[in-house]
Amino acid sequence: MTSVRVAAYFENFLAAWRPVKASDGDYYTLAVPMGDVPMDGISVADIGAAVSSIFNSPEEFLGKAVGLSAEALTIQQYADVLSKVLGKKVRDAKITPEAFEKLGFPAAKEIANMCRFYHMKPDRDVKLTHQLNPKVKSFSQFISENQGAFKGM
Template sequence: MTSKKVIVVFGATGAQGGSVARAILENKKFAVRALTRDVTRPKALELRDLGAEVVKGDLNDKASIEAAFQGAYGAFVVTNFWDHLSKEKEVCQGKMVADAAKRLGLKHVVYSGLENVKRLSGGKLEVPHFDGKGEVEEYFWSIGVPMTSVRLAAYFENFLTLWKPAKASDGDYYTLALPMGDIPMDGISVADVGGVVSSIFNSPEEFFGKAVGLSAEALTVQQYADVLSKSLGKEVRDAKITPEAYEKLGFPAAEEMANMCRFYRMRPDRDVKLTHRLNPKVKSFSQFLAENKGALKGI
């Protein structure tokens, strides 16, 4: 019996990496080498029980990445800007991984990328957690690594935390503050990324050298509010906040989030039809909320 090709999955105990590792294990075409900083974490042990090889790997440790790539066919690479809040560090980590992939001859890398907004906007907008990933995308392709970038839409999960509806001060209703105006915003659950990535690994020739924009659906802020109203049984309205007002809200990254929404207003390429083809089980916002009702209790 021929042994399965190995795919190294970065951040395997995190949201994106965990989804990808599980989907590839379910697919059964490839073996999974799950990369994590702590191999004793419960989520790491769960993956081992599901059949993954779990190894220690750290994006700040080049030797650990090169060791993980030994004998591997491919890799799913995700970096986390929010770990350190440094675009420069994210770019440095991404380029190190790209160099290792090139040197060790990986046949297919799927990278969790995003657009370089600063470059695309001629310097008018900066969204560091996008821009660094955009630079890394460009670097992967420039050195000839066979790479597919998956560019996620806004996470539905953000509606459970950062974008949770807030009680209005002047009435018995809630508001949803997202500076999108009437322009639809693409969204997807991080949990559905794995099925997409697994399908991309199954069809490398179709996706080499491409950026694939992922979206379950695109809704206006009022439409998101309507779905939340139905799910919660409480009225949620669009706060109709502008990017200018949003960036003055004062929380860390408020300006960055405002610029992200300014970029989203330009309708970057996210392909709903292709996303559903690659993962027919991808959830709508309504289905996502039905599965996560407990997270919004107390509203």
């Protein structure tokens, strides 16, 4: 058996983690409860090619856990990429997992728990991911390709 463990999906930034207009200014906030701990991320579209490479080398990966990640950024670094690509000021909301789970929307508690897990810095391997899929996109590339999802911001 080979276990493939994926990072947070970049696609979450298009929906559940989409920046929200701040009530006290002309900027947006990114409410992902990670503090200053870098969070690994990857696009769902890039996972298949990496897994295919694993299937093509079963002897190399048999009995191993493979942690996939395109890159690991802090939430402020994700916000900086969004600011640059979208031309809008985006900041880390600096929300805690405890405050996040109290937001009360569906899956708020589950997302807070996921971020608590990411705080433990699970084993993800950016270099190996890029070897398995040389075309894996950075967050900046992903957001550039998906700018249309932010229309109306």
